[in-house]
Amino acid sequence: MVKSTTIDGKLTCDWYSAGLKKSADFREEYKSRLNVVKSSQMPYERSPNGLVQHIIHENMNTKECCMEIHKLFVPAGKASGKSRQLAETVIFVLEGSGHDLHWDVQFDCQDEFIWEWEKEPKKLEWTRGDFIYVPPYSITQHFATGKEEAQLVVMTNRILKDMGFDWFEQVENAEGF
Numbered sequence: 001m002v003k004s005t006t007i008d009g010k011l012t013c014d015w016y017s018a019g020l021k022k023s024a025d026f027r028e029e030y031k032s033r034l035n036v037v038k039s040s041q042m043p044y045e046r047s048p049n050g051l052v053q054h055i056i057h058e059n060m061n062t063k064e065c066c067m068e069i070h071k072l073f074v075p076a077g078k079a080s081g082k083s084r085q086l087a088e089t090v091i092f093v094l095e096g097s098g099h100d101l102h103w104d105v106q107f108d109c110q111d112e113f114i115w116e117w118e119k120e121p122k123k124l125e126w127t128r129g130d131f132i133y134v135p136p137y138s139i140t141q142h143f144a145t146g147k148e149e150a151q152l153v154v155m156t157n158r159i160l161k162d163m164g165f166d167w168f169e170q171v172e173n174a175e176g177f
């Protein structure tokens with residue numbers, strides 16, 4: 001005998017069906033998104049971290065749904081702001097030379113997260129063509145120490161934001177911002 005489940009008097013919803021429709025609508029809308037982003041479509045922003053040019057951003061209607069990519073301009077002899085985010089970051093040095101300061105995080109999770117950052121930062125030297133890795137939730141600041149402006153292509157995974165971990169903080173603004 002097959003037992004029948006009744007829902008009389010029970011709370012009901014249409015979340016599964018709505019999810020199917022939302023997915024179908026997304027797939028249709030996705031077809032109209034950009035495959036190629038022209039440099040003229042990459043906006044500049046005077047941000048608390050310094051001047052950035054957004055290459056890929058969730059607000060740019062591209063087919064890329066996982067990464068945020070921007071170019072950070074650090075004037076010669078100056079520093080970016082100081083920031084941290086939960087996602088790890090990778091950086092390609094397009095132009096210039098300098099160094100980063102990284103305050104890596106130490107954490108413990110008992111009843112709640114306990115975050116502590118190193119008292120003394122790690123100093124990492126870089127120059128044109130180098131790759132920089134920033135561990136998750138490290139405090140980071142970039143310094144252009146050469147004679148020319150540094151241009152850093154900064155890439156961060158945005159998936160953690162969608163998972164409820166949109167932990168992105170400006171610890172200190174860049175000079176003039």
